[in-house]
Amino acid sequence: MGDAKDDVDAEFQERGVNEADSDDEAYDQYNGKVTDISAAQTRKGKDIQGIPWDRLNFSREDYRRTRLEQYKNYENVPNSGVESEKDCKPTEKEGVYYDFRRNSRSVRSTILHFQLRNLVWATSKHDVYLMSHYSLVHWSALTRDKYEVLNFAGHVAPRQKHPGNLTEGFYQTQVSTLAVKDKLLVAGGFQGEIICKDLDREGISFCCRATYDDNAITNAIEIYNSSSGALHFMASNNDSGVRDFDMEKFQLCKHFHFHWPVNHASLSPDGKLLVVVGDNPEGALIDACTGKIVQILRGHLDFSFASAWNPDGYTIATGNQDKTCRVWDVRNLSKSLAVLRGNLGAIRSIRFTSDGRFMAMAEPADLVHIFDVRSGYKERQELDFFGEISGISFSPDAEALFVGVWDRSYGSLLQYHRIHNYSYLDLLL
Numbered sequence: 287m288g289d290a291k292d293d294v295d296a297e298f299q300e301r302g303v304n305e306a307d308s309d310d311e312a313y314d315q316y317n318g319k320v321t322d323i324s325a326a327q328t329r330k331g332k333d334i335q336g337i338p339w340d341r342l343n344f345s346r347e348d349y350r351r352t353r354l355e356q357y358k359n360y361e362n363v364p365n366s367g368v369e370s371e372k373d374c375k376p377t378e379k380e381g382v383y384y385d386f387r388r389n390s391r392s393v394r395s396t397i398l399h400f401q402l403r404n405l406v407w408a409t410s411k412h413d414v415y416l417m418s419h420y421s422l423v424h425w426s427a428l429t430r431d432k433y434e435v436l437n438f439a440g441h442v443a444p445r446q447k448h449p450g451n452l453t454e455g456f457y458q459t460q461v462s463t464l465a466v467k468d469k470l471l472v473a474g475g476f477q478g479e480i481i482c483k484d485l486d487r488e489g490i491s492f493c494c495r496a497t498y499d500d501n502a503i504t505n506a507i508e509i510y511n512s513s514s515g516a517l518h519f520m521a522s523n524n525d526s527g528v529r530d531f532d533m534e535k536f537q538l539c540k541h542f543h544f545h546w547p548v549n550h551a552s553l554s555p556d557g558k559l560l561v562v563v564g565d566n567p568e569g570a571l572i573d574a575c576t577g578k579i580v581q582i583l584r585g586h587l588d589f590s591f592a593s594a595w596n597p598d599g600y601t602i603a604t605g606n607q608d609k610t611c612r613v614w615d616v617r618n619l620s621k622s623l624a625v626l627r628g629n630l631g632a633i634r635s636i637r638f639t640s641d642g643r644f645m646a647m648a649e650p651a652d653l654v655h656i657f658d659v660r661s662g663y664k665e666r667q668e669l670d671f672f673g674e675i676s677g678i679s680f681s682p683d684a685e686a687l688f689v690g691v692w693d694r695s696y697g698s699l700l701q702y703h704r705i706h707n708y709s710y711l712d713l714l715l
Contacts, residue, residue: 320336320391320392321391322388322389322390322391322392322430323335323336323388323389323391324387324388325385325386325387325388328386333346334386334389334671334700335389335671335672335673335691335696335698336389336391336696337672337696349672350670353630353652353672354629354630357630357631357651357652358631359607359609359630359631359632359650360400360401360607360631360632360650361588361607361608362565362588362589362607363567363587363588363589363607363608366587366588366606366607366608366609367588367607367608367609367631369587369608370586370587370588370606370608370609370610370625370627371609371627373585373610373622373625374610374625374626374627375624375625375626375663375664376664377626377657377663377664377665377666378664378665378666379666379667379668380665381656381658381661381665381666381667382667382705383644383656383658383667383704383705384656384667384669384687384702384703384704384705385702385703385704385705386700386701386702387686387701387702387703388427388700388701389698389699389700389701390425390427390430390698390699390700390701391696391698392432392698393416393418393423393425393432393698393699394418394419394692394697394698395416395417395418395676395677395690395691395692395697395698395699396417396418396419396676396692396697397417397674397676397692398417398460398461398462398476399462399476399503400650401549401591401632401634402462402463402505402506402549402591402634403591403634403635403648403650403675403676403677404463404464404465404506404507404635404677405417405461405463405464405676405677405690406464406676406677406678406679406688406689406690406699407464407465407466407467407677407679408679408680408681408682408686408688409466409467409681409682410681410682410683411427411681411683411685411686411703412426412427412428412686413425413426413427414427414679414688414699415435415464415466415471416464416676416677416690416699417461417464417676420437420438420439420458420459420461421434421436421437421438421439422434422435422436422437422438422461422464422471422473423435425699427686427688427701435471435483435485436471436473436481436483436490438456438458438459438460438461438473438481439458440457440458441455441456441457442455442456442457442459442481442490442493443455443456443490443493444489444490444491444492444493445488445489445490445491446489446490446491446492448491448492448536448537449536449537450494450536450537450538451492451493451494451536452493452494452495453493455490455493456475456479456481456493459473459475459476459477459479459481460475460476460477461473461474461475462474462475462476462503462504462505463504463505463506463507464507464677465507465508465509465519466485466509467509467510468509468511468517469484469485469486470482470483470484470485470509470517470519470533471483471484471485472507472509472519472521473507474496474503474504474505474506474507474521475503475504476502476503476504477495477502477503478495478496478497478498478499478502478503478504478523478525479493479494479495479496479504480492480493480494480495480496480504480521480531481493482519482533491533491536492533492536494538496521496523496525496527496529497523497525497527499523499524499525501524501525501547502523502524502525503523503524504521504522504523505522505523505524505547505548505549505550505564505591506521506522506548506549506550506551507519507520507521507522508520508522508551508552508553510553510557512532512557513557516532516533516534517533517534518530518531518532518533518539519531519533520551520553520560522548522549522550522551522562522564523547523548524547524548525547526543526544526545526546526547526548526564527541527542527543527544527548528541528542528544528548528551528560528562529541529542540577542560542562542572542577544562544564544570545566546564546565546566547564547565548562548563548564549563549564549565549589549590549591550562550563550564550590550591550592550593551563551593552593552594552595552602553574553595554574554595554599554616555595555597555598555599556599557574558573558574558575559571559572559573559574559580559616560572560573560574561583561593561595561602561604562593563583563590563591563592563593563604563606564589564590565589566589566590567584567586567587567588567589567590567606567608568582568583568584568586569582569583569586569590569593569604570582570583571583571602571616571619581616581619583602583604583612583614583619585612585621585622585625586604586606586608586610586612587606587608588606588607588608588632589606589607590604590605590606590607591605591606591607591632591633591634592604592605592606592611592633592634592635592636592647593605593636594636594637594638594645595638596638596642596645596659597638597640597641597642598642600615600616600617601613601614601615601616601623601642601659602614602616603636603638603645603647604636605632605633605634605635605636605647606632606633607631607632608632609627609628609631609632609633610625610626610627610628610633611625611626611628611633611636611647612624612625612626613625613626613645613663623663624662624663626647626655626657626663628647628649628653628655629649629653630649630650630651630652630653631649631650631651632649632650633647633648633649634648634649634650634675635647635648635675635677635678636648637678637679637680638659638680639680639684640680640682640683640684641684642659643658643659643660643684644656644657644658644659644680644684645657645659645663646678646680646687648675648677648678648689649675650674650675651672651673651674651675652670652671652672652673652675653668653669653670654668654669654675654678654689655667655668655669656668656669656687669689669700669702671689671691671700672691672693672696673691673692673693673696673697674691674692674693675689675690675691675692676690676691676692677689677690678690684704685703685704686701686702686703686704687701687702687703687704688700688701688702689702
């Protein structure tokens with residue numbers, strides 16, 4: 287993060303963390319505990335992360351300016367972030383769609399790979415799953431309790447017997463990516479590991495190694511329901527493959543191969559098309575059944591690590607290290623529908639709400655942008671904080687947004703709730 291981040295961390299440690307606002311807060315800190323920060327406290331002037339700006343030698347605005355100037359975006363293609371700027375459309379930072387609700391500071395969200403940021407998943411507006419070092423944690427935003435679902439530091443092995451199940455399991459799995467949906471949890475590892483757990487059952491359901499290639503890391507997982515209703519997941523790997531697993535039969539049913547490492551793949555709502563992005567400026571839209579290329583997506587200048595479908599089934603978004611998110615309409619892929627630019631660096635994660643009204647894109651650190659889709663992506667809300675982003679996730683009902691923040695002093699889980707404008711009630715007055 288650069289010298290400026292090291293300097294500010296030193297300030298935080300010296301003047302912030304070690305000086306409590308009260309005896310109670312000091313007691314919490316000295317015992318390894320921290321207190322959450324609520325919306326009510328922020329309305330009274332408290333920083334959402336608890337950073338004591340009044341005690342530091344610089345203001346929040348000064349530090350934000352320094353971060354924007356000095357943060358080094360990782361690029362595989364030199365100057366791609368500069369070259370991409372000319373294609374970007376202007377947006378208005380005036381929207382407020384999600385309101386800050388709570389900062390859960392006792393929940394320490396972490397990352398292991400600097401380019402992979404899909405380690406936070408919400409299964410309801412109260413339930414969140416995330417990685418904290420080797421521990422996979424469930425957090426209840428309702429009761430504010432957490433418990434460990436799995437620990438990957440030791441031996442992880444399946445309890446059930448299925449064809450292709452790696453019964454010996456794995457030791458000390460470094461989790462690179464995660465997905466949770468419909469009571470199925472799937473974790474991917476640095477050595478191509480795939481670990482599946484049914485959240486309603488004890489133990490591990492299925493283990494396998496997607497590939498034994500030297501370049502095997504599992505970059506992304508997508509869980510979906512097939513047209514028959516069967517639960518599947520797709521794994522994107524650095525060996526240039528996308529693999530489709532049927533979780534009713536516990537077996538590999540499709541394997542598509544590309545000419546470049548695959549970093550992310552997203553299936554269309556109707557299950558017919560698959561968008562695939564990776565270590566190539568060009569993405570691909572393919573037939574999800576045959577793997578045949580339908581259209582090449584041209585416009586990005588660097589490697590892509592994020593993709594998502596709008597529930598409308600017509601719109602795709604792709605995120606790239608050239609600092610842009612490109613929005614595409616599958617009915618006309620000759621050019622991008624919109625080119626949206628980040629401030630600090632690469633677009634590492636993209637999510638649409640289940641109703642298709644909003645799209646969130648996360649930079650590697652500090653900033654999450656929420657776009658109003660109905661405005662044609664011209665209006666947005668910006669969530670501004672400090673720390674690397676481990677993942678973002680809307681709840682399935684679109685009522686909540688969770689953001690994992692990885693920082694040695696202020697790592698936490700940020701929670702936002704959707705704002706509803708019940709303007710029709712004015713007619714009754």
